[in-house]
Amino acid sequence: MSHILKMIAQRLALGLVTLFVVSLIIALGTELLPGDFAQERLGQSATPETVAALRAQLGLDQPFHIRYLTWLRDIVTSGDFGVSLANGNPVTEQISERLRYTLWLAFYAAAISVPLSLTLGILAALFRNSFFDRFANASALTSISFPEFFVAYILIFLLAGAGGVFPSMVNFRTDPTFSEYLYRAFLPAITLTLVVTAHMMRMTRAAIINLLASPYIEMARLKGIKPMRVVLRHALPNALAPIINVIALNLAYLITGVVVVEVVFVYPGLGQLMVDSVRVRDMPVVQGVALIFAAAYVxxxxxxxxxxxxxxxxxxxxx
Amino acid sequence: MNENRDVLLTIRDLRIEGRSDEQWNEIVKGVDLTLHKGEVLGLIGESGAGKSTIGLAAMGFARDGCRISGGTIDFDGIDLRKASEAKRRNLRGKRIAYVAQSAAASFNPAHRLIDQYAEGPVQHGVMSRGEANRDATELYRRMQLPNPDEIGFRYPHQVSGGQLQRAMTAMAMSCRPDLIIFDEPTTALDVTTQIEVLSAIRDIVEQFDTAAIYITHDLAVVAQMADKIKVLLKGEEVEEADTRTMLNAPTQDYTKSLWAVRSHTRPEQPPVAPGTTPVVAVRNVTAGYGTLDVLKNISFDIHARRTVAVVGESGSGKSTTARVITGLLPPREGEVLFNGTALPPDYRNRSKEQLRQAQMIYQMADTALNPKQRLRELIGRPAQMYLGLRGKALNERVRELLRLIELEPDDFIDRLPSELSGGQKQRIGIARALAAEPQFIICDEVTSALDQLVAEGILKLLDKLQDEFDLAYMFITHDLATVKSIADEVVVMKEGIVVEQGPKSEMFQPPHDPYTELLLSSVPEMDPDWLDKLLEERAAGGAGASVEGAGN
Incomplete structure (x- = not known):
């Protein structure tokens, strides 16, 4: 086991390096965007004087590297991620509430999609080339072939809309109980499920089928083991590594890539926060969210x- | 002697088709087979003879891409072709069991041995899990596995090949079947390990009076195991007879040719004049991977027009020696001299000329040839790179090389490796090595993957080329029959040490080093009583009984 602990320690250290590089790339990237927070905030009415004054007030008149190093120093020395330029609230506070909602939605979608895609994948492998296999594959492929917002609007049309059962807009103005949450976030969760299931299901199916020609699978069959057991007990344990990796990638996507779905359902997640902050060049918030996304991947x-x-x-x- | 026993398995006019190139071709063409209770039938033939396919058909099983298209398979009154899949499944493992060629590949890497042992009996409802565990230990003991109480709790990768093969035989026995199909169970093992597995298999088959179909291409092995032998060729029966009759008086020409197969022997060469500089001299080489020394202070010479066979079991350091000579693995100590001059240890520091002089031929011609290149490119590339041949000269050279390896240039020059047989592929490997016009060639188990008749052809070709081009060969092999047929000198290795070396005539004459003795005595002979005699002799302390095989 010690080599696994060593691997974890090494990877965490490398993860920190990754986070550092990501923060640098994000900082450089936003620097390249035209305009800054002062110009965006003051908009049409800006005069050179007022823009300069606002910049000086927020420290935006400093050169790029000074701003970046100051930001980095505050994090390293005191764990301070700075304050939002837009409203002066600490970044951590602003992100934590959004992060909670994002994680909730990710867990919700994962809790449906992971078991669903594993089951479908295993069954498709077991009954490969059957009608079931083709049907499952075709519907999974169909659901990822449509853009997310299209799937989302179709679901709203079918399940919300006139006489619909589920709300088309996620309202969190009052803090929801667990069951209320499940009800209100049902449509976004289902949308995300439809988006990620195909990938995981097809990988499960492929990883298992890939092993079915192995000598030990033939051996299991020649021992008179039932087909279901051959797949579950003899193929699946050896197919876990690729399946786990695809699941991890899709879970990361559920945390970081869901901005379109958030917009459609007005869901207060990190994606929306990221887009809003980039629009107004609110650098500390952009950096904070980017680090969260990177950390999720790592x-x-x-x-x-x-x-x-x-x-x-x-x-x-x-x- | 089995005439009055009950018939267990009757196969009549069995036809099996295999799918290739979008059409079904018959690969087993009307084979009959009768097996009595407790009887052992040996099925022999070259690859493609349909041995394994028939063995699996005896379980009512056809691999993907194969189908049983005709005939009847009657197992103890049950028609396996008409029975439902569920009924067949219930027979498999329970009444008919299977032992595969490579236990290492056929044990599931994700589960412990004992879990795989118990799965059959528990799933078939023969035993409870607790009973199965106790039974496993008992059978491991009978199969003479070390630590029978503990070995089942290991994963397959933690157990050696010979032990895995015995564990697999034990697993096949778990439901006490009436019939076991042994599909080349010792082919992948070293000779010393093979003996142990053979005797363990024979004991257990006798103890439980189990009938068996023993599939192999090794005549000497089948002579030890079978009551009667059936010879197959391209899906058809050549002849079948009682083992002794078959060995002493085969009636068909094909069978006779199989029996006579180990006939090629290289004429003895005059001793090398003293003071001759060897082509390759390995001097006090110590080498290894990581902190582990795989080779410990080994030295030997290879002269022009001479073949040095390096013999040893898996893990003895044969291939590592080749890697040191070719510069793939720089040694920790010692050096390799080429015509008296030390070669740079790392191949990256060697000159093109030095690289050209030493070429390699590999065991698996399949994986050593780029499947996307035609023979013209495969053979032409070294001639182009080392000798700078272009255009017409290159074309002419490739055609000449093809003629040398006895393949018709017009017919072969534009083929892909996939359009060749195994023996032809190995010939291309030889031509590719020759294309560089080297003085020295390393042959790494070049005949191990080939059928005996084909291997014989390759050995003859190598011999002929050696005479023609004054080549020095280093011939890596674990097969002593091959050594006998082509070596001038022999180097015996065990665990990275040269145990014994000298001219072939001395090596095959007593007195031997004890390990050489063990190796030599472990090579199966055609005599059906050979195994019994050997085991008796070993029990009495002779025939290398005092040393351990490397496989254990």
Whole structure:
């Protein structure tokens, strides 16, 4: 086990480097955008004097590297991610509420899509080339072939709209209870499920079918083991590594890539916050959200690698 | 002797088709087979003879891409072709079991041995899990596995090949089947390990009076195991007879040619004049991976027009020696001399000329040839790179090389590797090595993957080329029959040490080093009583009984 702990430590250290690089790229990227927060805030009515005054007030008149290094120093020395330029609230406070909603939605969609795609993938592998297999594949492919907003509006049309059961806009003005939450966020969760299921399902199916020609699968069949058990007990454990990796990638997508769905359902998640902050060049918030996104990728990939390692006896039990 | 026993398995006019190039071709063409209870039938033939396909058909099973298209398979009154899949499944593992060629590939890497042992009996409702666990330990003990109480709790990768093969035989026995199909169970093993597996298999088959179909291409092995032998060729039966009759008086020409196969012997060469500079001299080489020394202070010479066979079991350091000579693995100590001059340890520091002089031929011609290149490119590339041939000269050279390896240039020059047989592919490997016009060629198990008749042809070709071009060969092999047929000198390796070396005539004459003795005595002979005699001798302390095989 010690080699796994060592791997985790190494990867976490590398993760910090990744976060640093990401923050640098984001800072440089936003620097390249035309205009800054002062111009965006003052808009049409800006005079050179007022823009300069606002810049000086917010420290935006400093050169790029000074601003970046100051921001970095505050994080390293005191864990301070700065305050939003737009409303003066601490970035951590502003992000934490949005992060909670984003994670909620990601968990909600994952709780539906992961078991669903695993089950469909296993069944498709078991009954490969059957009608079921083709139907599952075709519908999964159809659902990812449409843009997310289209799927979302179709769902709203079918399930919300006139006589619909579910709300088309997610209203969190009052803090929801758990069951209320499940009800209100049902449509976005289903939309996301439709988007990510195909990828995971097809990978599960392919990873299992890939193994079905192995000698140990033939051996299992020749031992008279039932087909379902052959797939579940003999193929699946050996197919876990690629499946886990695809699941991790899709979970990361559920956290970081859902801005379109958030916009359609007016869901107060991180994606919307990111887009709004970029629009007004609210640098500290953009940086904070970008770091969260990067950290989600780093942690999920690390988790996937650890689980994939643990699923392989050759790596866990040395000779 | 089995005439009055009950018939267990009757196969009549069995026809099996295989799918290739979008059409079905018959690969088993009307084979009959009768097996009595407790009887062992040996199925022999070259690759493509349909041995495994028939073995699987005896379980009512056809691999993907194959289908049983005709005939009847009757197992103890059950028509396996007409029975439902569920009924067949219930027979498999429970009454008919299977032992595969590579236990390492056929054990599921994700589960412990004992879990895989217990799965059959528990799923078939023969035993409870607890009973199965106790039974596993008991059978592991009978199969003479070390630590029978503990070995089941290991994963397949934690157990050696010979032990896995025995564990797989034990697993096949778990439901006490009436019939076991052994599909080349010892082909992948070293000779010393093979003996242990063979004797363990034979004991257990006798103890439980199990009938068996023993599939192999090794005549000497089948002579030890089978009561009767059936010879197959391209999906058809050549002949079938009682083992002794078959060995002593085969009636068909094909069978006779199989029996006579180990006939090629290289004429003995005069001793090398003292003071001759060897082409390749390995001097006190110690090398290894990481902190582990795989080779420990080995030295030997290879002279022009001479073949040095490097013999040893898996893990003895044969291939590592080749890697040191070719510069793929720089040694920790020692050096490699080429015509008396030290070669740079790392191939990246060697000159083009030095690289040209030493070429390699590989075991798996399949993976050593780029499947997307035609023979013209495969063979032409080294001639172009080392000798700077272009255009017409290059074309002419490729055609000449093809003629040398006895392939018709017009017919072959534009083929892809996939359009060649195994033996032809290996010939291309030889031509590619020759294209660089080297003085020295390393042949790494070049005949191990080939059928005996085909291997024989390759050995003859190598011999002929050696005479023609004054080549020095280093011939890596674990097969002592091959050594006998082509070596001038032999180097025996065990665990990275040269145990014994000298001219072939000395090596095959006593007295031997104990390990050489063990290796030599472990090579199966055609005599059906060979295994019994050997085991008796070893029990009495002879025939290398005092040393451990490397596989354990």
């Amino acid at each position: 942690l999920l990939n690390l988790t996937a690698d650890v689980l994939a390692t643990l699923s392989n006896p050759r790596l866990v039990h040395k000779r």
